[in-house]
Every structure is written in structure tokens, then in C-alpha cells.
Amino acid sequence: MMRWLREPVLWFCLIGALLFTANHLQQTDRIVIDDAVRARISALWQAQMNQPPTEPELQSLVDAWLRQEVLYREAVRQGLMEDDDIVRRRLVQKLGFLHQFSEDTPVSQSELDAYYQANIKRYTLPQRYSFKQIYLSNPLLVASVHSSLLAGEDWQDLGGATLLPRTYLSKNAREITVLLGAEFASQLSELVAASWTGPYKSSYGHHLVYLEERIAPEATPLSYITTKVRADLIRQKSEKAADALYRQLLKRYDVVHR
Numbered sequence: 496m497m498r499w500l501r502e503p504v505l506w507f508c509l510i511g512a513l514l515f516t517a518n519h520l521q522q523t524d525r526i527v528i529d530d531a532v533r534a535r536i537s538a539l540w541q542a543q544m545n546q547p548p549t550e551p552e553l554q555s556l557v558d559a560w561l562r563q564e565v566l567y568r569e570a571v572r573q574g575l576m577e578d579d580d581i582v583r584r585r586l587v588q589k590l591g592f593l594h595q596f597s598e599d600t601p602v603s604q605s606e607l608d609a610y611y612q613a614n615i616k617r618y619t620l621p622q623r624y625s626f627k628q629i630y631l632s633n634p635l636l637v638a639s640v641h642s643s644l645l646a647g648e649d650w651q652d653l654g655g656a657t658l659l660p661r662t663y664l665s666k667n668a669r670e671i672t673v674l675l676g677a678e679f680a681s682q683l684s685e686l687v688a689a690s691w692t693g694p695y696k697s698s699y700g701h702h703l704v705y706l707e708e709r710i711a712p713e714a715t716p717l718s719y720i721t722t723k724v725r726a727d728l729i730r731q732k733s734e735k736a737a738d739a740l741y742r743q744l745l746k747r748y749d750v751v752h753r
Contacts, residue, residue, distance in 0.1 A: 526564055528557060536560055596733045602725055610728045611717045617727075618720060621667045623710040624683060628661065629654035634694045634701040641703075644691055650705070659699060665710060675699070 536556050540548045548556060576582045611618065629640060632655035640653050651661055663674070672680040676698030686692065686706040694701035717724060 526561065526568075528561065532560070533557060591737055596729045596736065598726075598729065600729050600732065602728055606728060607717065607721065607724055610731070611724050614727070615714055618717075618724065619712055619714045621669075622712050623665045623667045624671065624686070624706065625664045625666075625708040625710070626662075626686065627705040627707065628659070628663070629691075629703040630657040630659060630699070631655060631694055631701040631703065637694050637701075637703065641691065650691075654703070655700075657699065675702075 533553065537548055537553055540552070540556060570576065627650065629650060631637065631640065636654075643653050644650060659675075663671070666674065668680050668683060671683065679695055679697035679702075682695045685695070686704055686709070688706045688709060691703050691705045693703040695704055696702075
């Protein structure tokens with residue numbers, strides 16, 4: 496028996512077993528549920544429900560948290576986080592959130608002005624059109640409708656019945672495409688101001704169109720969209736900060752392409 500105690504292999508196995516047991520005990524260490532944990536759980540509930548939890552609700556939430564914590568620790572102990580794409584994406588996302596700028600990030604007026612000017616196209620309204628339309632169930636009715644217009648008849652009483660609006664105000668090409676179709680939008684350049692022209696084909700049929708106004712592209716004043724521009728600037732700051740963090744962290748690694 497004493498001879499076996501002097502065998503190196505035996506001691507190697509014993510030490511390995513002790514290390515495994517110690518590691519296991521360390522990973523399944525105490526789970527402390529104190530006032531700080533309860534306060535955090537309660538705050539999360541209040542943020543979602545707009546009211547603090549009752550005592551039974553809080554106890555139920557704590558029980559659910561404990562269950563999740565036990566299962567989480569067991570998953571970590573078993574190495575289930577390794578090579579898991581979902582976990583990887585969640586951790587990357589969380590790291591990104593930690594380094595994002597918040598809505599309270601200080602932004603000076605000069606920064607806002609500079610960002611607004613550098614991205615002025617983003618805040619410029621495209622060319623828009625205001626027009627009236629008369630729906631024609633048959634394009635051959637153009638001459639008859641034109642005669643009625645010349646005779647002074649009310650344009651809103653002419654043409655076929657339709658649920659389409661008679662008047663369109665300040666619509667850009669993309670909006671008109673959605674409303675009347677791509678073919679109609681492609682004919683916008685042919686519209687003649689202050690005159691009934693057509694017929695122009697849409698997704699619904701044919702129309703006589705009276706162009707009231709062709710509104711040139713114009714930038715929305717910064718004072719009207721300060722909140723949006725500020726949010727866009729903070730988002731850009733966050734993206735730049737995330738990129739800088741990545742480049743800094745990348746220096747720690749020796750990347751080998753094979």
C-alpha cells in the first residue's frame with residue numbers, strides 16, 4: 496500500500512481531482528440575495544410597469560431571478576457559452592451599449608451647426624408638387640372634359656367617380672409613386688403650371704392634371720429640427736467611439752490569417 500502512495504501517477508490523479516472539486520465548489524459558490532438585488536429587481540419591474548411591485552410580486556420576481564441565476568451559473572460551468580453565436584452577439588451588443596453616448600451627452604451649438612451644414616442634404620426636402628386631378632374612366636373623354644372646363648363648369652364635378660383625392664399638396668416624387676404609381680411619377684416633369692394637361696396614366700387609370708405649384712428643394716431650418724439633428728450627431732459620436740474602441744482593442748491581439 497505504501498508503495499502505491501509513492502507513485503507519481505497516483506498523486507497526479509489526486510491533485511487533479513482536488514483541483515476539479517475546488518473549481519466546482521468555486522463556481523457553485525453562494526448566491527447572495529440582499530437588499531441591493533431586491534432593489535435592482537424592483538427598479539426593473541417599475542421601469543416596465545410604471546409602478547413598484549407588491550410584496551408577493553417582488554418575491555415571485557426574486558424567485559425567478561434566483562432560478563435564472565442558478566441555471567446561468569450551471570451553463571457557464573458547463574462551458575455552454577463557448578462558440579455560441581447568440582451569446583457572442585449579445586455580449587458584443589452589450590459592450591456597444593456600455594460605450595454609447597446617451598441622450599444627455601453635452602452637445603454645443605457650434606457642433607450642431609457644423610454637423611447640420613456637413614449633412615445638409617439629409618435635411619433638405621426634395622422637389623414637391625401641388626396639383627389637382629380629374630379622373631378619367633376612359634382617356635377618350637379628354638376632349639369632352641376640356642370643353643366642360645372651358646365652359647366654366649366646376650372641375651370637381653367632372654370626370655369619373657373615384658375614392659382618390661382630388662387635390663394633392665406638397666407631395667414629392669416618392670410619395671406620388673406610392674399614391675399614384677411609378678408611371679404617373681415618371682411624368683411629373685411634363686406637368687405644365689396653371690394649366691389642365693394630360694391625360695397622364697396612373698395605377699388607377701388616366702387623369703387630367705392641373706399643376707398649382709412646383710416647389711423647389713429646400714433645407715429645413717435647423718431651428719425646426721434641432722432634436723433630430725442632435726440625435727443624429729450623438730449617434731455619429733457613438734459610432735465613432737465604437738470604432739475607436741475596436742481599433743484600440745484590436746491592438747491587443749495578434750491576428751493570424753491562414
